[in-house]
Amino acid sequence: MTPTEAYDALLYHARRISALEQAAGLLAWDQETMMPPRGGAQRAEQMGALAAVLQELRTDPRQEDWLATAEGLDDPAPDVRADLREIRRDLTRAARLPAGLAEALARERSASHQIWAQARADRDFAAFAPALGRVLALRREEAQAVADPGQDLYDALLDHYEPGASVAQMEPVFARLREGLTGLLDRIRGSSVRMPKISGAFPETAQMALAHELAGHCGYDFASGRLDRAVHPFSSGSGGDVRITTRVDPANPTECLFATLHETGHALYEQGIAAELHMRPAGGHASMGVHESQSRFWENHVGRSAAFAPFLRDRMKIAFGGLGLRSADALFASVNAVAAGFIRTASDEAQYDLHILMRFDLERALLSGDLPVEDLEIAWADRFEADFGRRPPHAGLGCLQDVHWSEGLIGYFPTYTLGNLNAAALAAALRRDLPDFDEILHRGDLAEPLDWLREKVHRHGRVIPAGELMAQACGGPVDEAPLLAHLEAKFGAIYAL
């Protein structure tokens, strides 16, 4: 077999994996949007059967031989190099995983998830702690198995979501970000400015129609996707079929609109990956932090910006009649109001990353064992009080609020903040290339910023590693400065700081 033949065999195999991953993704999408209530039990079996097939394909031993031969390719193009790099990554990880660990984790995750849901409803952390301990132990075992020699255990898990990232590199950035954010939050809490509130009637059909319109304005291609309702909004799919979902709160239309913009951002990224990379290892997203930067760009730097508010207000007035707001500035203020809540997902831009940073610190301490699981509830409350100035009244508003840890997702949280850092750095770079960005937002004609993102980020898929991709797009390594500058400007204006 020549290196070229071996590469073709690898890609053929990867394409089949990709097709079945897409099928599994569709099953998951359907479960959240279309499936009737009694379809759940057999859906679980369908997903389990597909997962088993995928596991077999991913660990097919022929891949190692093909890869070894294909790595002898003479001066491969960047996309081919990326294919080989990604397959090597996956095979190395798979080869290091002890037999049975994946199954044990899947079992523990599923059990732990159910225990967590009940514990959260009961606000009873003690009921969840043992299950969390078991999942953590398995993830620690996984980290020990897959880590490179001398690699930090947390980094070994983080790498799955954010290839190439490390605690050593993030920690100083995150520390300065935390300092800036707690300072900003202090000043906001000291402000006497009160935010206006939207009021009116917001029928579901009008909300969904406006959501469709906004997604289209951003450049979302409905010929390659669709928009539906889901309890927890998400985007899914790739290539020619990238679907988004949103939720509707009849009392508050901004829930629906910003969830739509967020998921549209994710979907625009997937829709923008170059067609020749589709269904290839090089055609994935660069990292979760890059993916999240796209959702945050459209949600926060477009949707919640002062410059976009006049356009948004016009559309909302057409859709709903009145909003009970005197001006576009009032809309801008109302959608950026900072409230004294406890829940991450309901948090505003000023507080969101403080939520993430505490989870990042806590989950590292949990993984290393420095923080015993049973002490988590107190540690959470202490840290929350330090950063937010108040203690959660119970664990349901504290350390039981997120689903992530119940499923053993350790190393995922920081990608949210990386997303916000990247989004702010991209927005700053984009403003340098498109000095009339505010004018563009004002007109609501968003083709130019989308083209910029397509060119700088989307089309590359996973060919360029995430850190390098962001540095190229932003003109240097991403740090806390653009995000802090953005937040200082926005909240300074609103709260007259």
Place this chain on the structure above:
Amino acid sequence: MTPTEAYDALLYHARRISALEQAAGLLAWDQETMMPPRGGAQRAEQMGALAAVLQELRTDPRQEDWLATAEGLDDPAPDVRADLREIRRDLTRAARLPAGLAEALARERSASHQIWAQARADRDFAAFAPALGRVLALRREEAQAVADPGQDLYDALLDHYEPGASVAQMEPVFARLREGLTGLLDRIRGSSVRMPKISGAFPETAQMALAHELAGHCGYDFASGRLDRAVHPFSSGSGGDVRITTRVDPANPTECLFATLHETGHALYEQGIAAELHMRPAGGHASMGVHESQSRFWENHVGRSAAFAPFLRDRMKIAFGGLGLRSADALFASVNAVAAGFIRTASDEAQYDLHILMRFDLERALLSGDLPVEDLEIAWADRFEADFGRRPPHAGLGCLQDVHWSEGLIGYFPTYTLGNLNAAALAAALRRDLPDFDEILHRGDLAEPLDWLREKVHRHGRVIPAGELMAQACGGPVDEAPLLAHLEAKFGAIYAL
């Protein structure tokens, strides 16, 4: 391995196959209902990848060993016996299929389907004939390979859709049916009675709302299914997730309503199969002819009956305002009008089986070679003229109208007529057990007939072979008499014959 362990291993394997078949079914459903236009290419790859996985599982050689051992079970229960019988059937068929034939067929089918679609649009049979010849040759090869010693080749294909059926057994029934139907059609054509026509405004949302209501009236369980629109209505799924689709013609609401009743009938069957049979070989449908009997029962013996017309008219008047019809009898007449068309799928109850019977005869002659492919267009027109009294003006209204042969579906058509025969025999038997069936239809309270069908047909799945199941339910082997009596009574009343 004990016979019990071997049986458990077989069932575990079958369950995995069933789960992946359900997944493939969902992909197909989504393609017809939800998928965005540009999702088609990757959907084809997803379905292909799943088909390859299923093919591997279905031909897993371990099954033969398990089955041989499990067949040593001591006095197995009927459902266990049915599991073993069905697995034996599938393995025997798979073992006899020459390597590569399935792939060659899949390729030819796909190519032939596209050629057919173009030829139909062009009304050009000569353009399609060579592709049809190639598909036929492969199906003939398949029949020769899978046939039992001495078995008729057509029977070998028919058996896949209608286990246990044979030409020898159907031919005399079909011959008498044809005689009865051509006689009835002659008399209808001689009648001077003209049918009333529905008129009014039938908005899509009102049609879909009424379709939902009617499906619910029949006992369709929306907690285990859903109703959507599709270009060509179909039902799909099994167990706790059985979905139906319907179409909407803004000019004519009966299209939507009868398509809904038809698909509801299919779905009620699937929803009624005993839960303990789900995802087992014994839990399939008994045959296509039994499946079709359920759709036809609800479409024709409920939906198009004189007794149901008052209830249906009330609901339609509420949904649409007016119908432009003076009475329930006028609705009954209008939905049973016999028109001089050429298209099977648009045909009424009186002519439908004549369409099928000619296809049955023609496809047998094609398979045996008695009818050369290039003579099909003329043979079709001759036969059509003999039965319907007129010649199709072109092949698009003649032998190019159906998709079936383009995909090599030989042996499938007769199951439509078996469905009509079974439905009429079941309706007659049901009337003996529920003498007030007309009263029930009049009230639109359909729980009793559904219970009867559940008990006699649905719950058994594939445990009892189709012919035996129908004979038990109907009090004897099914022949042409109940269907002819039903049609004579209905059309006699409408056309004053």
